[in-house]
Amino acid sequence: MREQMTDLWPRIEPLLAKVEKPARYIGMERGSQRPTHRPEQVSWLLVYPDTYEIGLPNQGLQVLYEILNERDDAAAERAYAPWIDLEAQLRANSIPLFSVDTHRPAGAFDVLAFNLSAELVYTNLLSCIDLAGVPVRSEERGPDDPIVIAGGHCAFNPEPLADFVDALVMGDGEEAVGEITEVLAAWKRGGRKNREAVLRDLASVPGVYVPAMYDVEYDGQWLRAITPKHPDVPAVVDKRTVADLGEWPYPKHQLVPLVEVVHDRLNVEIFRGCTRGCRFCQAGMITRPVRERPWEQVRTMVRDGLQRSGYDEVALTSLSSADFSGIDGLVADLVNNQEGTGCVGLSLPSLRVDAFTVGLASQIQKVRRTGLTFAPEAGSWRLRQVINKLITEADLYSAVEGAYEQGWRRVKLYFLTGLPTEMDEDTLGIAELGRNVVEIGRRYNKSASCTVSLGGFVPKPHTPFQWFGQNGVEELKRKVFMLKDALPKKSGVQMRWHDPEATFVEGIASRGDRRIGRVIERVWRDGGTFQEWGEHFNFALWMDAMAAEGLDPDWYVTRHRTADEVLPWDHISAGLHKDFLWQDWQSALAEHGLPDCRWTPCYDCGVCTDYALEHVVASAVAPAGGSQGTGQDLSFGAEVPVTLRPRGERSELAGAATGPTHSRKHSAAEGVRQ
Amino acid sequence: MKGSDGIPVRVRFTKLGKVRFVSHRDVARAFERAFRIEQLPMAFTLGFSPRPKVSFGLALGTGHESLTEYLDLELAESVEIDELPARLSAALPEGIDVSGACELADRAVSLQEAVDTVELQLRLVDLDSATLKGVIERALAAESLPITTTRKGRNVVEDLRPAFRSLVVHVDDDGAPVVHTEVNTRPRGLRPADLLLKLRELADRELGAGEDRVLRTHQWIERDGARLEPLEADRATRNATPLRVTSKGLTDDRRDNSGGQDLRPDFTDVEHADADFAAAESTAARRIA
Ligand code: B12
Ligand code: SF4
Numbered sequence: 001m002r003e004q005m006t007d008l009w010p011r012i013e014p015l016l017a018k019v020e021k022p023a024r025y026i027g028m029e030r031g032s033q034r035p036t037h038r039p040e041q042v043s044w045l046l047v048y049p050d051t052y053e054i055g056l057p058n059q060g061l062q063v064l065y066e067i068l069n070e071r072d073d074a075a076a077e078r079a080y081a082p083w084i085d086l087e088a089q090l091r092a093n094s095i096p097l098f099s100v101d102t103h104r105p106a107g108a109f110d111v112l113a114f115n116l117s118a119e120l121v122y123t124n125l126l127s128c129i130d131l132a133g134v135p136v137r138s139e140e141r142g143p144d145d146p147i148v149i150a151g152g153h154c155a156f157n158p159e160p161l162a163d164f165v166d167a168l169v170m171g172d173g174e175e176a177v178g179e180i181t182e183v184l185a186a187w188k189r190g191g192r193k194n195r196e197a198v199l200r201d202l203a204s205v206p207g208v209y210v211p212a213m214y215d216v217e218y219d220g221q222w223l224r225a226i227t228p229k230h231p232d233v234p235a236v237v238d239k240r241t242v243a244d245l246g247e248w249p250y251p252k253h254q255l256v257p258l259v260e261v262v263h264d265r266l267n268v269e270i271f272r273g274c275t276r277g278c279r280f281c282q283a284g285m286i287t288r289p290v291r292e293r294p295w296e297q298v299r300t301m302v303r304d305g306l307q308r309s310g311y312d313e314v315a316l317t318s319l320s321s322a323d324f325s326g327i328d329g330l331v332a333d334l335v336n337n338q339e340g341t342g343c344v345g346l347s348l349p350s351l352r353v354d355a356f357t358v359g360l361a362s363q364i365q366k367v368r369r370t371g372l373t374f375a376p377e378a379g380s381w382r383l384r385q386v387i388n389k390l391i392t393e394a395d396l397y398s399a400v401e402g403a404y405e406q407g408w409r410r411v412k413l414y415f416l417t418g419l420p421t422e423m424d425e426d427t428l429g430i431a432e433l434g435r436n437v438v439e440i441g442r443r444y445n446k447s448a449s450c451t452v453s454l455g456g457f458v459p460k461p462h463t464p465f466q467w468f469g470q471n472g473v474e475e476l477k478r479k480v481f482m483l484k485d486a487l488p489k490k491s492g493v494q495m496r497w498h499d500p501e502a503t504f505v506e507g508i509a510s511r512g513d514r515r516i517g518r519v520i521e522r523v524w525r526d527g528g529t530f531q532e533w534g535e536h537f538n539f540a541l542w543m544d545a546m547a548a549e550g551l552d553p554d555w556y557v558t559r560h561r562t563a564d565e566v567l568p569w570d571h572i573s574a575g576l577h578k579d580f581l582w583q584d585w586q587s588a589l590a591e592h593g594l595p596d597c598r599w600t601p602c603y604d605c606g607v608c609t610d611y612a613l614e615h616v617v618a619s620a621v622a623p624a625g626g627s628q629g630t631g632q633d634l635s636f637g638a639e640v641p642v643t644l645r646p647r648g649e650r651s652e653l654a655g656a657a658t659g660p661t662h663s664r665k666h667s668a669a670e671g672v673r674q
Numbered sequence: 675m676k677g678s679d680g681i682p683v684r685v686r687f688t689k690l691g692k693v694r695f696v697s698h699r700d701v702a703r704a705f706e707r708a709f710r711i712e713q714l715p716m717a718f719t720l721g722f723s724p725r726p727k728v729s730f731g732l733a734l735g736t737g738h739e740s741l742t743e744y745l746d747l748e749l750a751e752s753v754e755i756d757e758l759p760a761r762l763s764a765a766l767p768e769g770i771d772v773s774g775a776c777e778l779a780d781r782a783v784s785l786q787e788a789v790d791t792v793e794l795q796l797r798l799v800d801l802d803s804a805t806l807k808g809v810i811e812r813a814l815a816a817e818s819l820p821i822t823t824t825r826k827g828r829n830v831v832e833d834l835r836p837a838f839r840s841l842v843v844h845v846d847d848d849g850a851p852v853v854h855t856e857v858n859t860r861p862r863g864l865r866p867a868d869l870l871l872k873l874r875e876l877a878d879r880e881l882g883a884g885e886d887r888v889l890r891t892h893q894w895i896e897r898d899g900a901r902l903e904p905l906e907a908d909r910a911t912r913n914a915t916p917l918r919v920t921s922k923g924l925t926d927d928r929r930d931n932s933g934g935q936d937l938r939p940d941f942t943d944v945e946h947a948d949a950d951f952a953a954a955e956s957t958a959a960r961r962i963a
Contacts (some may be wrong), residue, residue, distance in 0.1 A: 014884050014885035016695055016737070023695045027692075028692055028693065307713075310708060
């Protein structure tokens with residue numbers, strides 16, 4: 001029987017007095033909606049499978065929440081994974097997962113739609129489905145059960161979740177959710193009869209992957225092929241891309257939580273996509289090309305957003321915010337034109353490492369100059385060429401010098417370890433950079449400090465490093481402790497690192513195939529939820545589950561893949577040609593950098609050329625002072641094998657770009673010209 | 675809040691319904707945002723990290739409801755005080771309604787120090803009024819009511835008996851028993867949760883699946899033998915505007931407090947008290963619904 005749309009609040013309320021931070025479960029945020037559900041509408045429950053504090057700030061779900069609620073044929077509410085104390089209470093009292101907006105049972109919605117931001121949340125996804133009273137395996141669901149959908153970056157390798165999720169959406173969700181709604185509305189009108197048929201209809205929506213519509217063939221341990229079961233099901237599912245971010249000024253009413261959350265400020269997404277080409281970065285690879293939001297729209301969204309929310313801080317988000325055309329002018333404008341709202345803070349996540357960035361930061365942080373973060377990612381120039389993060393030591397030191405000189409006292413440096421071709425001298429290079437940074441800092445301030453944050457590298461699908469064998473737990477630990485020894489307390493450098501065991505498990509899920517689903521299910525059944533949380537992460541559960549399923553962890557994690565191997569995500573496309581990725585992998589091994597195609601000729605990675613897309617940028621000239629692939633200030637260290645070719649159209653644009661206007665770079669045409 | 679040019683203001687608000695689960699601190703943040711949404715410029719502290727000048731009254735436990743919460747703050751510019759309740763209520767979450775505001779006299783004592791007593795209504799699930807009456811008789815007859823509680827992470831034994839001035843039980847319109855109590859805020863505030871525990875201990879009935887509810891109905895400042903509502907107690911005399919009906923129907927003066935007579939509710943006069951609490955309760959019920 002379908003769950004009725006009833007208000008569970010009277011049953012939830014007495015439980016909230018017994019749990020931590022009960023306000024996480026009451027909804028009522030400014031910007032939230034309480035839709036009335038009409039039977040002809042498709043009701044979506046948007047679920048973030050981690051705690052409210054982490055999930056609420058997720059912009060992807062907030063965007064979709066608004067877009068769906070603006071539609072006549074849809075209504076959307078939200079849910080988050082209840083923390084362990086409430087989950088126990090709910091189970092003890094037979095109360096299902098509920099929406100925070102109107103406290104309706106999750107099972108009463110037509111769609112349970114999950115955001116997948118990180119692999120370690122997968123077990124929480126199962127616990128949310130189960131808590132909704134829905135069978136965790138797709139094949140066991142009946143016509144009365146909701147359709148389980150997922151999207152977000154991790155969907156680009158859908159296979160580990162293939163047994164549990166009915167349909168996954170690749171890429172931007174803005175348009176896809178509308179098309180899915182139409183398919184489901186038709187299904188509801190027809191009396192929700194045949195689940196198989198509606199899944200097949202979903203499979204023909206562009207960007208939607210329905211795992212049950214595909215056969216998986218193995219050859220012993222090896223994956224042989226993943227092929228559609230029916231002729232109308234696509235052999236390769238291509239991602240969705242909104243061509244112009246300017247058409248999607250969402251969220252318009254960003255949710256303002258009543259409890260403190262991890263990212264408690266207004267967010268305005270200033271561009272989507274990044275073509276810096278860092279080879280370890282899945283986000284950059286799968287979100288190409290660059291689509292900037294028009295300047296005017298950014299300003300309006302900042303102004304209206306602050307006014308509606310009452311926030312006093314705004315983050316201009318993107319994958320590399322300093323690359324936004326005319327960012328310095330925009331920042332100056334926002335800092336200098338604050339109408340009436342008091343002290344407004346501005347933050348730019350994901351900044352480049354150079355003096356320009358420090359200049360920007362000092363414009364913003366006029367008073368509170370406590371900490372500044374840079375991400376050089378690797379300890380030597382050689383290795384930074386391998387990963388295509390072309391920051392010279394001069395860049396770093398001048399950025400750091402600028403920061404300390406202008407009053408910052410703490411600098412945080414992010415690094416990865418376990419990168420391809422990494423040798424101990426590269427790892428130890430991190431220590432040297434850290435020590436030099438402290439030395440520079442002490443020239444300006446006796447209490448200057450530097451924190452080195454070290455993450456273990458996990459190769460991600462749809463990147464040039466997808467073939468690379470990840471470092472095992474022991475190897476990562478060895479490197480971490482080697483570095484720790486090189487950075488004794490007296491060095492003035494503090495070091496933090498990510499748990500190598502968690503990195504290993506992330507590796508299982510990141511490049512896993514369909515067989516990993518059974519491992520995820522086992523870990524969940526054995527109580528392994530909230531694996532993102534250090535105190536709940538349980539490595540033994542994962543290893544035991546792998547063993548119980550007869551799967552070899554090293555085969556999945558530390559093994560180098562070969563060129564001819566079928567990868568579990570080969571039938572999913574982010575637009576990047578596999579031979580482009582392979583070529584880039586070879587360039588990496590040859591220590592060759594690759595320029596940013598926003599400012600240099602297209603090298604035909606496949607995205608724009610195949611999807612008839614183009615970069616949407618206001619200025620096609622590289623930003624002043626920026627290095628990292630722009631070819632500027634790269635004299636230090638070694639010769640950079642990045643070639644920059646002048647281009648007629650580009651210089652025209654550059655000439656015209658005195659004030660940032662919204663223009664497009666026709667890279668598809670250039671791709672052909674190459 | 676001395677030594678600045680801001681305009682000191684006191685506001686009174688409710689905390690009813692789902693929003694009762696929001697912590698004291700988070701309510702403060704919601705107010706800060708509400709002032710910004712309404713573009714009501716707050717005065718800020720000086721220094722490296724300027725903070726708005728806001729000071730809250732006695733903390734209300736997370737999960738408890740109230741008809742009368744107060745906060746003091748300083749505005750950077752003068753505004754129409756009469757408009758404050760409606761404007762702030764619109765910018766605050768449902769269940770937090772600003773029911774009154776006044777400009778504060780210079781050098782008014784801070785809320786935390788000024789408030790002398792608070793009145794509470796307690797609803798204990800699964801305890802009938804006969805049981806509660808018995809419990810209350812024993813509580814009132816006892817010389818001391820020791821309870822082990824934690825203060826700053828340490829276990830301490832405290833006596834609850836001196837904390838309350840009155841303790842009675844009534845039956846509401848639906849026949850449910852409600853404990854009314856007036857408690858002192860000094861030398862140490864009584865925590866309603868501790869009182870609930872004690873009453874349950876005396877009744878020898880542990881809390882089961884349900885939830886005991888707490889509603890703060892009044893806060894009082896005593897001055898020269900008179901009991902004053904905090905907005906009236908320290909209202910600035912210059913351009914004082916009498917507060918009338920506010921945004922969502924709560925009137926400022928539910929009690930007749932003209933003339934400064936002793937307003938201590940007479941708990942022997944059940945009729946009076948019940949009518950008063952019934953009005954308060956029906957407001958609460960409406961909000962929750
Ligand atoms: C804001 C932000 C945060 C915030 C909020 C995160 C959150 N819970 O969402 C905070 C500060 C909490 C955060 C934390 C972390 N972050 Co972060 N974050 C970002 C940032 C800057 C912006 C994200 C954003 O708003 N994007 C815009 C929205 C609209 O896009 P979207 O979420 O992808 O959603 C679209 C589609 O994916 C799709 N979609 C998404 N969900 C769904 C669901 C369905 C059903 C459908 C149909 C479609 C769909 O539709 C949406 C609209 O098109 C990105 C960088 C970036 N620009 O992406 C990094 C980024 C996502 N973060 C990253 C990382 C590594 C982290 C941390 C792990 C950092 C750490 N070490 O702790 C944590 C992880 C926390 C977690 N579990 O999510 C990486 C992810 C790397 C990767 N997966 O390859 C990114 C890409 C930055 C980077 N380059 O390193 N982050
Ligand atoms: S197709 Fe060309 S321009 Fe477009 S992202 Fe790929 S390399 Fe850059």
